[in-house]
Amino acid sequence: MEPLIRIRGLSKRFGQGCSRCLDATGPEQDTNLCPHCGSVMACNDVSFDLFRNEALGVVGESGSGKSTLVRLLHFEWEASGGGMEMHRSAGLSNLPEMFTDGSNYSCNLLGLSHFQKRQLRNALMGIVYQNPHLGLRMQVSSGGNIAERLLGAGWRNIAKMRERSAELLERTEIPIERMDEPPCNFSGGMQQRVQIAKALSNNPLILFLDEVTTGLDLSVQARVLDMIRNLRSEFNLSMLVVSHDLGVINLLCQRTMVMKSGHVVESGLTDQILQDPQHRYTQLLVASQL
Amino acid sequence: MLMHEWLQKDDEPRSDAAQSAGYPFGFMDEGAKKEIRRSILKAVAIPGYQVPYGSREMPIARGWGTGGLQITLSMVKPDDILKVIDQGCDDSVNAVNIKKFVATVASVAITTDTRAATLIQTRHRIPEERMNDQQILVLQVPYPEALREVEPSEMETRRMHAEADYSRMWLYLYEDIVKYGEITISYRYPVTVNGRYITDPSPIPRWDVPKLHMADTLFLFGAGREKRIYAIPPHTSVEPLEFEDHKFRTENFFGKACARCGATDTFLDEVIDNAGGGRSFFCSDSGYCDKRSQAWNH
DSSP states (O other), X not given: OOOSEEEEEEEEEXXXXXXXXXXXXXXXXXXXXXXXXXXXXXXXXEEEEEOTTOEEEEEEOTTSSHHXXXXXXXXXXXXXXXXXXXXXXXXXXXXXXXXXXXXXXXXXXXXXXXXXXXHHHHHHEEEEOSSHHHHSOTTSOHHHHHHHHHHHTTOOOHHHHHHHHHHHHHHTTOOGGGTTSOGGGSOHHHHHXXXXXXXXXXXXXXXXXXXXXXXXXXXXHHHHXXXXXXXHHHHTOEEEEEOSOHHHHHHHOSEEEEEETTEEEEEEEHHHHHHSOOSHHHHHHHHHHO | OOHHHHHHOOSSOHHHHHHHTTOOTTSSOHXXXXXXXXXXXXXXXXXXXXXXXXXXXXXXXXXXXXXXXXXXXXXXXXXXXXXXXXXXXXXXXXXXXXXXXXXXXXXXXEOSOTTTOSEEEEESOOOSSOOOTTOEEEEEXXXXXXXXXXOOOHHHHHHHHHTXXXXXXXXXXXXXXXXXXXXXXXXSOOEEETTTEEEOOOSOBGGGGGGGTTOSSEXXXXXXXXXXXXXXXXXXXXXXXXXXXXXXXXXOOTTXXXXXXXXXXXXXXXXXXXXXXXXXXEESOHHHHHHHHHHHHX
């Protein structure tokens, strides 16, 4: 089976950069800050595949580049280098110019124009942030938040959009009578569920979850995770799950990557990584959390 | 001779006085007029796109129609017939001032008849009578950015225009409908020009918006304070933002008629009688109303 997206050599540098950045940063040096020029190598040469209907976990300490990775793949930040290719079966029929050479994979999506990236994002991707303030407009009604994505995808019928919003809010266990209330009236767990509803509104192929349950209390965490698991099988989602919590990863993901100082230090089946960690840092992580 | 002295002088020919005092034809120097004409050409080539230009100092204050005035002055020819209206009215102070000024510096004839004019400068109205392909309508614009309501940053609105990222504008309308059951924008109703740019039609009432669609006339928009020129060329589609189940509507006067000319198919102003407290309605387009009243009396 061919992967849905292929990521190769993805890098993100903040700062000028110098010739010694690559050697001076990384897990061995235990830093992503180049001591020579002061640049931060937030992501360095990250490569992986994401398959259909798969949940891939990304674990690592804070500052290891997990969230940067998500921002790059969601086209929020410009990558400094590397490639992202999507399989033909992703259904990019409205962007045929991306498949020129007859190969099953698109051109490097990171090189597309802002306009094309936006189209791609609206058609294929959803994202849920740790902080609901990033993903939601707090002063706009919850239904409106969901409608915004639908409007971006060309929906122009209020009744149909409200129907779709109600359906999604029901799936994410928000009472429909609160649909016209702004998320700032909601609890943290509810806000997170509105965010998930918004992310799912355009039937995405790929869902990015960036520390979705961090900051929620344990019972709410369990319900949100349970819901995400159900939604994944129901909507046939490919998910990239970023978390520093191995419990979350264990629950949601079949495969996992471990990041440290901008590098992927270990990757494999989640069970394998948790039971038999190979890299020194993974061993520390597993030992301290399980 | 000083500017205010010419303006007060009613004997002809004033333009000779202006030119003998060293002012070029049309007040602005040739370089300025050339730049503005080039901006206009670009605006016509990209319908609805706001072209930045170097807005000049005018002898009226910014915000009082300097954008429209600069377009008028850069395009006016000696054989033009000029009409200037302010909120539909030919006789308001602002319209009269601008009219006198242009007549002084460009020696053009003045009219109040929409059909007779070749060049019309207007604030906040489009004349009731359909204009033809030989005429140009210049609109004064206070806020050229249609997205300003939803996004305060100029950099961000430019990005939104560039990427046709208009979901926030649509969201604004959605929220309006959810809250009030209908879209509450009464004037400055956003329109999509040529299927591409969301554009501010200037503060014309919704009544006038359909007149922009597939018109025979060239519409030029000038914002002097905000330093933008944009255009809706003839035969260009202009679609007000609307939903399939919440259509755009114009104002409705529920069968009221103009108290002066009896028109029932024009945009009406409500006038309250201070003494008696009675209400009456009059055509907002005074030139059209005059024409109808005269025909009525004969």
